[in-house]
Amino acid sequence: MALTEMLSLRKNVAITDAEFKQLRDFIYSKSGIWVDDKRKYLFENRFASRLSALGLRTFGDYIKLLTLDPKRDQELRHVFELVTTNETSFFRDTKQLDGVKANILVPLLAAQRKQNQLELRIWCAGCSSGEEPYTLSIMLHEILGAELSRWRILITAIDLSPAMVAKCKEGVYLDYAFKTTPEAIKAKYFTKTPAGHRILPSVARLVRFEAMNLNDAAALKRIPKSHLVFCRNVIIYFDDAMKINVINAFYDNILPGGHLVLGHSESMHRISRVFQPKVLSGSMAYQKA
Amino acid sequence: MPSIPITALQPGMVAAQDVATPEGRVLLRREGVVEPWHIQLFAGLNIAAVEVAEAGDHTRRLEEAAAYVLEFFAFVNPDSRPMIELYTYVAELVATRLEKGWQLPSLAERLAENVEHLADVFPMEIVEPRRIVAHESELASFPDTYRKLREEIDSPRASVQSLSALVSQDISLSAKLLKLVNSPLYGYPEPVESIERAISLVGTKELSTLALGVTAIDYFQGIPPELVDMRAFWRHSIFCGILAKILAQSLGEEQVERFFIAGLLHDVGRLILFKKMPYASTEALLYARTNSVPIVEAERTTFEFTHTDVSTHLLDQWKFPEHLSNLINFHHDPLAAPAPKLAAIIHAADVFANAVQIAGGSLYLLPPFNDEAWNLLQFPKDMVRRIMAEFEIQGEQIVQAIFN
Numbered sequence: 001m002a003l004t005e006m007l008s009l010r011k012n013v014a015i016t017d018a019e020f021k022q023l024r025d026f027i028y029s030k031s032g033i034w035v036d037d038k039r040k041y042l043f044e045n046r047f048a049s050r051l052s053a054l055g056l057r058t059f060g061d062y063i064k065l066l067t068l069d070p071k072r073d074q075e076l077r078h079v080f081e082l083v084t085t086n087e088t089s090f091f092r093d094t095k096q097l098d099g100v101k102a103n104i105l106v107p108l109l110a111a112q113r114k115q116n117q118l119e120l121r122i123w124c125a126g127c128s129s130g131e132e133p134y135t136l137s138i139m140l141h142e143i144l145g146a147e148l149s150r151w152r153i154l155i156t157a158i159d160l161s162p163a164m165v166a167k168c169k170e171g172v173y174l175d176y177a178f179k180t181t182p183e184a185i186k187a188k189y190f191t192k193t194p195a196g197h198r199i200l201p202s203v204a205r206l207v208r209f210e211a212m213n214l215n216d217a218a219a220l221k222r223i224p225k226s227h228l229v230f231c232r233n234v235i236i237y238f239d240d241a242m243k244i245n246v247i248n249a250f251y252d253n254i255l256p257g258g259h260l261v262l263g264h265s266e267s268m269h270r271i272s273r274v275f276q277p278k279v280l281s282g283s284m285a286y287q288k289a
Numbered sequence: 290m291p292s293i294p295i296t297a298l299q300p301g302m303v304a305a306q307d308v309a310t311p312e313g314r315v316l317l318r319r320e321g322v323v324e325p326w327h328i329q330l331f332a333g334l335n336i337a338a339v340e341v342a343e344a345g346d347h348t349r350r351l352e353e354a355a356a357y358v359l360e361f362f363a364f365v366n367p368d369s370r371p372m373i374e375l376y377t378y379v380a381e382l383v384a385t386r387l388e389k390g391w392q393l394p395s396l397a398e399r400l401a402e403n404v405e406h407l408a409d410v411f412p413m414e415i416v417e418p419r420r421i422v423a424h425e426s427e428l429a430s431f432p433d434t435y436r437k438l439r440e441e442i443d444s445p446r447a448s449v450q451s452l453s454a455l456v457s458q459d460i461s462l463s464a465k466l467l468k469l470v471n472s473p474l475y476g477y478p479e480p481v482e483s484i485e486r487a488i489s490l491v492g493t494k495e496l497s498t499l500a501l502g503v504t505a506i507d508y509f510q511g512i513p514p515e516l517v518d519m520r521a522f523w524r525h526s527i528f529c530g531i532l533a534k535i536l537a538q539s540l541g542e543e544q545v546e547r548f549f550i551a552g553l554l555h556d557v558g559r560l561i562l563f564k565k566m567p568y569a570s571t572e573a574l575l576y577a578r579t580n581s582v583p584i585v586e587a588e589r590t591t592f593e594f595t596h597t598d599v600s601t602h603l604l605d606q607w608k609f610p611e612h613l614s615n616l617i618n619f620h621h622d623p624l625a626a627p628a629p630k631l632a633a634i635i636h637a638a639d640v641f642a643n644a645v646q647i648a649g650g651s652l653y654l655l656p657p658f659n660d661e662a663w664n665l666l667q668f669p670k671d672m673v674r675r676i677m678a679e680f681e682i683q684g685e686q687i688v689q690a691i692f693n
Binding site for chain 1: 355359362363364365366367368369372373374376377380403405408412413414568569572573575576578579580581582586590591592657
């Protein structure tokens with residue numbers, strides 16, 4: 001079988017170098033997400049569907065729409081969906097979570113109890129489809145048991161994408177979200193529905209979701225001061241300048257003695273030294289002095 | 290095979306049966322394409338309906354395959370001629386496999402296994418290539434056979450007999466070398482049954498290069514199978530080796546073994562990463578899949594270095610011949626190599642081998658392809674297709690020779 005004609009690899013209009021730079025800088029200014037030059041073709045490919053859906057002929061027209069059109073905010077949502085990807089599951093990175101539980105959560109709860117302050121605030125920055133904040137809520141249910149009803153616990157979970165936040169609030173998950181989750185936990189905290197596994201209202205009750213941009217310094221200031229911040233697999237998308245901004249925002253938010261937890265592949269030593277690194281078994285956390 | 294009334298017959302349809310008058314005069318042969326004048330002719334002769342072939346199953350499969358394969362090319366220049374050739378070739382390959390009953394990988398297969406039990410040797414805060422390699426070298430040294438072999442070759446007393454005596458001491462090595470020499474890699478008409486004969490046919494330098502490659506493969510045992518399918522890993526490596534050899538031969542390069550071995554070992558740095566940093570490696574693979582980027586880019590993002598940075602330290606530690614190390618270490622950045630043209634061979638072979646694996650269920654995007662490096666090779670226009678045709682003849686047989 002030999003096809004005499006070549007297939008075409010080009011399915012869409014080309015993005016010029018100048019247009020790519022404009023679009024990249026636009027996305028950076030709106031979200032802090034940095035798109036490397038190497039991703040130019042990928043970008044061209046991913047945004048082609050938006051161009052055709054909007055009936056636009058060139059990337060130049062698309063950039064005009066994003067910057068000048070009265071409905072530009074609506075299109076911005078699509079942009080965010082195209083540049084952020086969401087790979088997560090309940091109890092992802094078990095070793096790290098075990099370390100957080102033993103070295104951070106349990107001692108923190110004990111200290112609060114001792115001071116008779118039965119309250120705890122956690123901030124999940126970049127919560128994607130909600131697995132992480134719900135995991136933390138489940139962990140607290142497991143640690144506190146019946147005592148939980150006496151605590152005031154708030155997990156503030158934010159994500160850039162309004163579509164993701166909507167999915168979080170729905171709280172229904174397919175099997176894939178449980179690939180790193182013990183069966184017993186799944187059985188205890190979820191109910192099976194035709195649409196998937198639904199998180200129990202008691203677990204969901206601790207979490208408050210909001211669409212928010214980590215680039216929006218003013219909005220971040222509204223987040224209640226936290227004992228613990230989780231920001232896993234988020235700063236990997238940022239350039240160094242944005243990483244530093246975000247880390248400083250976390251520093252401002254965290255109460256003295258509180259902790260920041262980053263993703264497995266994310267490290268801070270090269271970019272900032274405001275926090276003190278702390279080795280948990282098998283992972284790291286960063287403490288505010 | 291639908292029967293189409295003459296009123297609905299369209300030019301371009303293909304006859305599934307001979308179209309003939311009641312008297313048996315054939316107007317259009319089976320598999321003939323209907324032309325506008327046929328329709329007039331049939332109508333004039335009162336032919337009521339024509340049996341036409343289904344709108345080509347193959348065409349439909351090719352469309353399905355082309356759409357599937359396209360995603361894997363998201364990181365290469367869509368206007369690059371060699372990439373267009375490669376894309377066309379792979380789409381056809383996938384279409385052919387679909388015809389034989391292969392199913393495109395399902396969503397479940399495209400998602401990662403649970404590797405929560407794996408732990409890295411170093412925290413990501415302090416990990417760097419030099420440190421990883423140092424840790425590896427403390428635990429295991431490169432097998433001795435190769436060093437002895439090099440010494441023997443360099444000694445003035447070396448002879449075919451003394452070399453073959455040395456190689457024969459290592460039974461596993463000798464068996465593998467004989468398999469390679471008897472594989473289509475060499476294509477000798479008569480079976481080569483002794484190491485002595487193999488050395489005199491292949492040459493001492495060449496055989497020592499082969500021995501180096503085989504020894505290195507044996508070195509890597511015990512990579513967690515849930516992290517990476519080692520068979521698929523070596524398959525890709527062997528494919529890369531064969532393609533590199535074919536490319537080098539087409540260019541009239543001498544000692545093509547070194548290209549085969551460099552291709553075979555081009556990803557050794559990744560094996561060290563799997564061994565030392567299994568959890569972080571999984572994170573990189575996951576990142577690659579969810580963000581639609583090639584693995585090498587995912588490594589750059591998650592580790593802030595890549596597998597060639599690791600192989601640079603490793604091969605240095607192992608005292609690999611520099612010309613071979615350079616082929617391996619620069620396969621993603623051939624223009625930076627001391628001999629860019631030679632590194633471009635491994636570079637292209639790696640991209641081609643990745644492309645072939647799309648039809649084998651690979652889940653990862655093609656690494657970036659450097660057109661400037663390819664142009665150094667000055668190949669004619671349809672070279673990719675010719676290379677792949679030759680590869681098809683040799684590929685599977687050499688894989689069998691090495692695995693079994």
